[in-house]
Amino acid sequence: MSGILYGVGVGPGDPELLTLKAVRLIQQCPVIAYPAPETGESLARAIAAPHIPDGRLEIVIRTPMVAGNFPANDIYDHYAAEISNHLKQDQDVAVLCEGDPFLFGSFMYIFERLSEHFSIQVVAGVSSLGACASAAGTPLVSRNQILSLIPAPLPPAVLKTHIRSADAVAIMKVGRHLEKVRSVIDELGLTDYAQYVERATMDNQIVSPLNKLGEQAAPYFSMILIRKPEQESL
Amino acid sequence: MSGILYGVGVGPGDPELLTLKAVRLIQQCPVIAYPAPETGESLARAIAAPHIPDGRLEIVIRTPMVAGNFPANDIYDHYAAEISNHLKQDQDVAVLCEGDPFLFGSFMYIFERLSEHFSIQVVAGVSSLGACASAAGTPLVSRNQILSLIPAPLPPAVLKTHIRSADAVAIMKVGRHLEKVRSVIDELGLTDYAQYVERATMDNQIVSPLNKLGEQAAPYFSMILIRKPEQESL
Numbered sequence: 001m002s003g004i005l006y007g008v009g010v011g012p013g014d015p016e017l018l019t020l021k022a023v024r025l026i027q028q029c030p031v032i033a034y035p036a037p038e039t040g041e042s043l044a045r046a047i048a049a050p051h052i053p054d055g056r057l058e059i060v061i062r063t064p065m066v067a068g069n070f071p072a073n074d075i076y077d078h079y080a081a082e083i084s085n086h087l088k089q090d091q092d093v094a095v096l097c098e099g100d101p102f103l104f105g106s107f108m109y110i111f112e113r114l115s116e117h118f119s120i121q122v123v124a125g126v127s128s129l130g131a132c133a134s135a136a137g138t139p140l141v142s143r144n145q146i147l148s149l150i151p152a153p154l155p156p157a158v159l160k161t162h163i164r165s166a167d168a169v170a171i172m173k174v175g176r177h178l179e180k181v182r183s184v185i186d187e188l189g190l191t192d193y194a195q196y197v198e199r200a201t202m203d204n205q206i207v208s209p210l211n212k213l214g215e216q217a218a219p220y221f222s223m224i225l226i227r228k229p230e231q232e233s234l
Numbered sequence: 235m236s237g238i239l240y241g242v243g244v245g246p247g248d249p250e251l252l253t254l255k256a257v258r259l260i261q262q263c264p265v266i267a268y269p270a271p272e273t274g275e276s277l278a279r280a281i282a283a284p285h286i287p288d289g290r291l292e293i294v295i296r297t298p299m300v301a302g303n304f305p306a307n308d309i310y311d312h313y314a315a316e317i318s319n320h321l322k323q324d325q326d327v328a329v330l331c332e333g334d335p336f337l338f339g340s341f342m343y344i345f346e347r348l349s350e351h352f353s354i355q356v357v358a359g360v361s362s363l364g365a366c367a368s369a370a371g372t373p374l375v376s377r378n379q380i381l382s383l384i385p386a387p388l389p390p391a392v393l394k395t396h397i398r399s400a401d402a403v404a405i406m407k408v409g410r411h412l413e414k415v416r417s418v419i420d421e422l423g424l425t426d427y428a429q430y431v432e433r434a435t436m437d438n439q440i441v442s443p444l445n446k447l448g449e450q451a452a453p454y455f456s457m458i459l460i461r462k463p464e465q466e467s468l
Contacts, residue, residue, distance in 0.1 A: 009364065016255035019245070019360060023254070100364035108373040122368035126253060130243065130334035130358035137349070137356070139342040144388055146396055149381040162380055165399065
């Protein structure tokens with residue numbers, strides 16, 4: 001007998017956007033793991049905090065970012081081993097994940113290491129995509145429109161091709177790529193149809209039309225949504 | 235003073251995937267509206283049912299489907315007017331919406347009619363996208379991968395172009411387009427990398443690799459996920 005590994009989406013930031021299922025599993029599982037930066041607080045834990053019972057065993061997955069903003073493989077090897085030790089002792093483990101675990105979620109790195117060895121259940125969460133659209137008051141797609149999710153770190157030419165080909169676009173992880181992304185959108189004549197959203201649903205959320213946004217530093221958790229003019233009438 | 239209009243995502247089907255915020259608003263708002271087919275039960279209401287207090291005023295937005303599977307405009311004109319009557323009387327109205335309101339959600343049709351006249355808050359929900367990926371055990375995208383959401387009713391040539399250009403693809407609203415979509419995927423040599431998911435997170439959920447799926451009728455709430463072979467290693 002082994003424990004069950006749960007990948008639990010905790011949503012975009014507002015603790016009220018946790019699902020009932022996430023709350024139940026956070027309360028039930030004897031072991032709770034979550035990602036955190038090399039130093040400082042874990043956002044995923046902060047979102048779930050009101051529901052974590054005292055005395056739970058907690059595993060802090062500290063992931064220093066390496067070149068390209070991806071966590072180092074050996075870090076995840078280490079934590080996957082630690083989690084598997086608990087599963088082998090028949091303890092269920094909930095791994096918290098911001099947003100949705102299978103949409104650019106950090107849980108994937110644990111999943112790929114353990115999915116062949118243990119029973120895993122993934123609990124979908126509210127994604128930053130829906131959260132940003134709600135925050136911006138921008139319906140993204142309806143009817144037969146095509147939506148593309150495009151990571152901002154890609155080269156300008158790739159961004160341009162994919163922004164051009166979809167009806168609506170969400171450019172994720174804008175961060176230090178803000179000026180590059182902004183240039184591409186401008187070259188395509190789409191600046192007036194773009195919204196910038198930072199830390200959607202959190203207390204310090206910022207929403208701004210891209211054409212009103214000054215030169216500034218954008219955090220990793222920022223997104224630009226574009227809904228092309230042809231799509232303005234549903 | 236007018237009431238506030240809430241667009242409330244109730245998630246993909248499992249009532250436990252409601253958010254805490256959705257539950258609170260469903261319990262608080264004196265008027266609750268939801269879409270329903272021309273005859274028969276409303277899925278959105280069924281998901282929220284455990285939390286709807288007795289004696290609430292309920293507005294059933296019955297939407298007969300016209301050509302192309304889109305609801306008729308005059309239907310939404312009618313219900314938007316009914317909802318606005320309540321808002322003008324300072325009553326808050328919660329409009330329930332399957333999945334996420336701004337991702338192919340029916341709430342958009344109400345939103346576009348009332349957004350200039352009333353205060354509207356949209357509460358993001360768990361989308362069918364994350365739910366299908368979780369059900370299929372298929373991480374969709376990570377790192378710098380591009381994901382496209384493509385409605386199945388589009389013509390084969392359009393489907394082909396967009397399936398080819400992304401790293402991962404979610405083909406939504408498969409329904410009666412199953413065989414057309416399957417042919418396109420087959421021509422692209424991607425059948426072995428595709429998963430079919432029907433009614434994700436509901437009691438009658440079906441998940442099948444596309445290459446094992448027999449000839450069958452697919453419901454409107456079905457999706458095909460493709461994660462291309464180059465993306466198998468995170």
